[in-house]
Amino acid sequence: xxLPIEAYLVVSTLLFFIxxxxxxxxxNLIGILMSxxxxxxxxxxxxxVFNRFLYPNELEGMIYSLFVIVVAAAESAVAIAIIINVxxxxxxxxxxxxxxLRN
Amino acid sequence: MDFDFIDYLTGQxxxxxxxxxxxxxxxxxxxxxxxxxxxxTYLFFTLFxxxxxxxxxxxxxxxxxxxxxYAGAVVVLLIFAIFLVKNLGHETEKVSxxxxxxxxxxxxxxxxxxxxxxxxxGIVPAVVGPTAPQVDMQLIGDTLLGSGKHQYLLIFEASSVxxxxxxxxxxxxxxxxxxxx
Numbered sequence: 048x049x050l051p052i053e054a055y056l057v058v059s060t061l062l063f064f065i066x067x068x069x070x071x072x073x074x075n076l077i078g079i080l081m082s083x084x085x086x087x088x089x090x091x092x093x094x095x096v097f098n099r100f101l102y103p104n105e106l107e108g109m110i111y112s113l114f115v116i117v118v119a120a121a122e123s124a125v126a127i128a129i130i131i132n133v134x135x136x137x138x139x140x141x142x143x144x145x146x147x148l149r150n
Numbered sequence: 151m152d153f154d155f156i157d158y159l160t161g162q163x164x165x166x167x168x169x170x171x172x173x174x175x176x177x178x179x180x181x182x183x184x185x186x187x188x189x190x191t192y193l194f195f196t197l198f199x200x201x202x203x204x205x206x207x208x209x210x211x212x213x214x215x216x217x218x219x220y221a222g223a224v225v226v227l228l229i230f231a232i233f234l235v236k237n238l239g240h241e242t243e244k245v246s247x248x249x250x251x252x253x254x255x256x257x258x259x260x261x262x263x264x265x266x267x268x269x270x271x272g273i274v275p276a277v278v279g280p281t282a283p284q285v286d287m288q289l290i291g292d293t294l295l296g297s298g299k300h301q302y303l304l305i306f307e308a309s310s311v312x313x314x315x316x317x318x319x320x321x322x323x324x325x326x327x328x329x330x331x
Contacts, residue, residue, distance in 0.1 A: 052275045058170040060264045064257040069181035071253035081193050088200050099207045100275040106293050116219050117309045121316035123224050127231045128320035134235045
């Protein structure tokens with residue numbers, strides 16, 4: 048007997064909301080970036096699972112998660128560049144310290 | 151009831167349970183850990199477990215990409231950033247309890263809502279279990295580099311332009327300006 052598709056969806060749901068929890072609760076920018084990676088990975092699992100269980104002869108879900116991985120890598124590179132720039136200016140990467148955009 | 155449980159005790163299901171325990175446990179630790187370097191290490195194991203899930207579903211190429219891009223590049227980049235930012239690796243992060251409470255409340259509400267939807271939707275899978283054969287490598291190549299129907303050459307090229315733009319953008323943002331030097 049194989050596990051139903053719901054088992055996989057439960058895992059991806061839990062991972063997604065673990066990421067959401069971290070996104071809200073974390074204070075420093077690198078922690079927030081890591082939570083975003085968790086969220087993107089949960090979405091990827093969903094794509095792949097739906098592809099595998101509902102349309103086993105198609106490739107769309109897999110290709111989409113490939114592109115999501117590419118975009119996530121690009122996003123994290125730019126985000127880290129911004130974080131390093133912020134650190135250089137403010138000597139701090141906590142979200143509360145970044146208020147210069149507000150004025 | 152006992153009989154049902156034995157029925158489900160196949161190697162694939164055991165691997166699924168082990169891998170999802172790794173993914174969820176390490177994900178939770180990565181979010182909850184107060185030291186950011188430890189959080190990055192837990193994130194690494196989470197991504198590893200997700201690659202294992204892809205392997206379990208017979209997507210070898212996707213698992214390889216996941217390992218090389220996420221575990222190989224993104225986590226290393228994160229760790230370098232942590233080391234570049236002074237003292238961050240040892241510093242502990244203090245988050246107020248009310249903020250954590252709000253975050254936990256939002257997540258639990260979201261989990262309950264999503265699971266209710268998932269279990270009431272009545273998704274009818276075309277196959278029982280991830281038993282489909284592994285995807286032919288040549289098919290992946292044709293799909294990525296073809297311009298016909300259900301082929302993705304345009305998105306492939308767009309993502310290459312995106313990567314180039316990101317490289318340039320990252321360099322421009324991260325280099326010191328002249329007056330700072």
